[in-house]
Amino acid sequence: MISQVPSRDDELNHVVTDLLQRDPTGERFANVFRETFDQLYDGQRTGRYKWDQLFKTEKTHYGTLIEINLQREFVFDDGDDLDYKIAGVDVDCKYSFRDGGWMLPPESWGELILVATASDELSTWSVGVVRVTEANRRASVNRDGKSSLSPAGRLAVTWLFRNAEFAPNVLLQLDDESIGAIFARRTGQSRLDELFRQAEGRRIHRNTIATVAKQQDYMKRVRSNGGSRSNLKPEGYLIPSGDYRAHREVAASFGVAIPAPGEVVSFRVVPSTREDPIAVEMEGGFWRRAAPHEKVFVPAPELPKTKVDDATSGEGAS
Secondary structure: OOOOOOOOOHHHHHHHHHHHHOOOOOOOOOOOOOHHHHHOHHHHHOOOHHHOOOOOOHHHHHHHHHHHHHHHHOOOOEEEOOOOOOOOEEEEEEEOOOOOEEOOHHHHHOOEEEEEEEEOOOOOEEEEEEEOOOOEEEEOOOOOOOEEEEHHHOOEEEEEEEEEEEOOOOOOOOOOOHHHHHHHHOOOOHHHHHHHHHOOOOEHHHHHHHHHHOEEEEEEEOOOOHHHHHHHHHEEOOOOOOOOOHHHHHHHHOOOOOOOEEEEEEEEEEEHHHHOOEEEEOOOEEEOOOOOOOOOOOOOOOOOOOHHHHHHOOOOOO
């Protein structure tokens, strides 16, 4: 949350207050950063999933997309001279992949700037507001007449959220061997099955599923009746979805990462007994999470039935 509140800049205080009223937890900002990375990767068509796979021109376009997507999400009015009008105040929006690297055109000098940065590898993002005063910017300019924040200016940023987390890109968390095993599969369904094996216990976002499957009906490939849930059931896998409360409760009961809406998590289970303190009751039996490399010989139980009205991001009933 806020690291500091300037005592005299009323306009800055009004902007900060307005933004935090719109998004007190940062969830909406986080979703914009996650979706913008995935929009640029366009993984469903290209199979790309990391920053280094982008062309240079695409990387420079990320900042423009962030400005557009933030305005769409929060419905900011257009500014008179700058990007937005927030709490009645003109505010410019600047994104930099390098923390502190925001480039400031002359029209922003003396004005308020919404500064942003994010890292998909670290799954972190930051958003703050600062006034570009003479004391807060460097005296030198580049060929385009743009300046940047001075060390004092970077310290003057009022951070709404600093190094907050957004939904992880699980493909960046896997080693090369695991990535190779996934993308060596020839069909979208078999790649998804392998993704759930290699990323066991990790939150997997729907955009990652789209990237691996490279099919229009990618979420259908997760479900039972021919999807990964039924394909991996003989191997002891449960694949609960964050779109359903009952599924999130299953993940929590087994002590694995709880998927958020739009995510799933996969993990293996084996039969246990009532006396086992970590056992979970499902389908009239008792189960525990399988240990790494433990052999599984019994199919996993069925996940609880869900209702369409419990869905929060469009997977539908499973």
